[in-house]
């Protein structure tokens with residue numbers, strides 16, 4: 074072999090050796106853990122949908138950890154939260170083992186990322202630290218002892234210590250979302266008002282109410298059985314160094330195909346932007362062209378952006 078050819082080959086081999094590392098670095102995915110396995114909701118569908126949305130975005134790689142069914146032996150439920158950039162809670166059930174409670178609080182306190190999805194904020198009404206991590210919760214015996222109601226009057230957040238149950242919702246419906254912070258990385262560039270696909274709207278939620286940035290609210294119309302108040306629906310939580318994204322939307326339907334609240338493009342985009350922010354403190358995702366408008370909702374039935382949706 075001529076020496077020039079040998080050098081050329083060596084360069085080619087070197088390029089092939091280096092190239093995959095560069096590609097890997099460019100496409101390094103964020104690690105997400107979805108916690109599910111018990112819920113008063115259809116967790117069998119919801120945890121799969123959450124995974125589809127996160128995986129199909131190309132930004133995340135997901136693990137799922139399911140607990141034993143209700144009443145089962147929870148002692149084996151010991152996720153290594155520290156392995157992940159973000160923990161997505163889709164869980165409302167039996168208490169975790171003490172060591173898992175402690176590992177979770179440690180992970181959050183040291184600045185871990187958390188997404189609190191829909192009925193995950195029903196969980197653990199008696200666990201004080203968990204309620205600080207979610208800021209507002211509902212049902213499961215919550216009342217004035219759990220903390221005040223938090224809602225908006227003329228756009229200003231108020232705390233209401235009046236007595237009453239925590240957590241309710243009116244009939245499922247499509248409803249407008251109202252942006253309360255246009256500058257936050259999660260909301261930046263999204264429309265201020267847009268129509269969410271048919272969903273429950275949580276209202277009368279109670280808790281320590283340590284909301285950091287309220288991102289979206291919605292009007293819980295009395296005509297459809299709501300509280301008659303402007304209710305917080307999407308927010309971040311003030312909890313030390315942690316990045317906690319609380320998304321009350323997304324009541325899961327009976328099947329993957331009949332699931333309008335989670336098929337809503339707005340829900341999926343908020344989940345993805347919120348999860349990226351929780352994982353990194355930034356949002357690099359473009360505002361997609363198929364986002365809902367103030368006139369109509371839009372849907373991604375397969376939980377994936379159309380290929381031309383990203384601007």
Ligand code: ZN
Pocket residue numbers: 114191192273323324325
């Ligand atoms: Zn629900």
